[in-house]
Amino acid sequence: MTRSSLTTPPPGAQPPPAHPDAPSAGSTLGSHYSKCFGCGAGHPTGLHLKARTPDGATVEAEFTVGEAHQGAPRLAHGGVLATAMDEVIGMSVYLLHKPYVTGRLETDYLLPVPVGTTLHLRAWCTGIDGRKAYLEAEGRIGAPDGPVAVRAAALFIEVNMEHFAKHGDLAAIAAEHQDYEVNP
Ligand SMILES: CCCCCCCC(=O)SCCNC(=O)CCNC(=O)[C@H](O)C(C)(C)COP(=O)(O)OP(=O)(O)OC[C@H]1O[C@@H](n2cnc3c(N)ncnc32)[C@H](O)[C@@H]1OP(=O)(O)O
Numbered sequence: 001m002t003r004s005s006l007t008t009p010p011p012g013a014q015p016p017p018a019h020p021d022a023p024s025a026g027s028t029l030g031s032h033y034s035k036c037f038g039c040g041a042g043h044p045t046g047l048h049l050k051a052r053t054p055d056g057a058t059v060e061a062e063f064t065v066g067e068a069h070q071g072a073p074r075l076a077h078g079g080v081l082a083t084a085m086d087e088v089i090g091m092s093v094y095l096l097h098k099p100y101v102t103g104r105l106e107t108d109y110l111l112p113v114p115v116g117t118t119l120h121l122r123a124w125c126t127g128i129d130g131r132k133a134y135l136e137a138e139g140r141i142g143a144p145d146g147p148v149a150v151r152a153a154a155l156f157i158e159v160n161m162e163h164f165a166k167h168g169d170l171a172a173i174a175a176e177h178q179d180y181e182v183n184p
Pocket of ligand 1: 101131155173
């Protein structure tokens with residue numbers, strides 16, 4: 001991964017220990033919002049990612065590239081692939097058990113991804129430094145140990161629920177999302 005200094009954890013930053021209330025090894029992770037383009041089951045044209053954590057530290061999901069995801073004929077659009085990486089990384093911050101938003105997302109495209117390909121996505125945290133979470137992800141073609149087509153590195157920033165109240169719709173989160181205390 002040719003990640004920049006902005007997505008590289010500073011010296012000494014470590015992945016956090018497992019949060020006691022975070023999903024445990026073997027858990028399925030629910031969608032954080034039914035209309036989310038990445039994971040919402042209620043989104044008519046979204047990616048509908050369903051994630052799980054095999055070990056409490058990494059998150060896995062699959063994304064099958066369809067007709068609606070093309071850039072060049074029969075090939076996945078790079079922005080759609082970046083969205084899938086953002087989403088699987090976003091799901092991995094579930095394990096931190098705090099609300100975060102994407103601050104920066106860097107993506108390497110290593111192989112073209114034809115329509116019909118199932119990408120096996122995996123994301124994990126590489127370090128925490130204050131409000132900053134450093135995360136990485138990869139998408140492998142056809143199998144969990146298939147060739148790597150996409151890699152991403154990201155900086156997520158911890159926010160409080162006021163972020164969603166001020167800029168979005170906190171009530172919609174409160175109605176669906178029970179993992180965070182919405183009125184601390
Ligand atoms: C509970 C429901 C969960 C739902 C999850 C949904 C997730 C999403 O939708 S993400 C959507 C896309 N992302 C966004 O919309 C975020 C938009 N950006 C923002 O709101 C703000 O810029 C935000 C919150 C990231 C940071 O603002 P703010 O809280 O004022 O913090 P700020 O002081 O600017 O930054 C904190 C630190 O992060 C660093 N930082 C912030 N953004 C970046 C960036 N893009 N690149 C590098 N560093 C950054 C700052 O330099 C600062 O570092 P330091 O502490 O060393 O000085």
